[in-house]
Amino acid sequence: MDYGAGVLIAPRVLLTVASLIKGFESWTVRYGSNIFGQLSSVTSTIAFLHPNFRTGEHFNVNDIGVVLLPNPIVGNVSPISLPQTEVSLPRQYEEGQITNFETNLADPSQGFTPTSILRSAFLTVFPQPVCAQTFPNITESVFCAFDDHYLSNLCTGDRGTAFVVIFRGIETLAGLTSRVSPGCDDRSTFTQIQPYIDWIRAVANL
Structure with a gap:
């Protein structure tokens, strides 16, 4: 399961x-x-x-x-809208929104509780050389995004979470959460949708 x-x-x-x-x-x-x-x-x-x-x-x-x-x-x-532009999304240093249910705060590995509520956070996309410091040899169709200010992060159960940007006034799917930190305390990688x-x-x- x-x-x-x-x-x-x-x-x-x-x-x-x-x-x-x-x-x-x-x-x-x-x-x-x-x-x-x-x-x-x-x-x-x-x-x-x-x-x-x-x-x-x-x-x-x-x-x-x-x-x-x-x-x-x-x-x-x-x-949600898929990207319909020649502009590569997400762009470097662009902020994107992630939204998912909070996991069991006492033990994230136990998943969600009946009273878990939907929460959102905003992460910033960083250039590939910055991503490569944490994820060596990262490919072009994968990007990393994180928040070093509020320390918002993804955790157990968050794979597949949408990374949404506003492109020309439209909420647009730019990525999907692919890998998260096992300890919920490090950066995550995302699959870029456009390719x-x-x-x-x-x-x-x-």
Whole structure:
């Protein structure tokens, strides 16, 4: 059993990381409330992970996947926009928003409690040479983002969390959380969305 996050990009299409798909035959998606114990759920048995996905010591490569839902999610949950620009997103030193449920504060490895609430933080994207100090040989389709001021961070259960930027007035999905620090006290890496747009649209029939 594993758990993490994902983001709706169409009423029946959830984008997440391949590391949450590989090795499993079904996926339960919870949605619709900012309180964990009040979420609705739907289970899918159809998912695709990127054919070139591989895990690494410091970061994962091509860590992206698609879960197809049996029924569309409608109501108070809206799909997010994918990047539709030649501008490379996220840009260096751009601030992005991450949103996920807080884990069990006493023991993050135990996951979420029924009263866990949705929280947001803002992280800054740093250039590859800065990322490489923590993640040697980091590739172009992977970026790192962190907050050294408030020390906001990602933790257990946060893989697949969306990294969202505002591009020309539109909330746009720029990345997905790929690797987090085991101790929840270090920097995280993200899969950049733009290089995979064609693959996403093909497997999701968008």
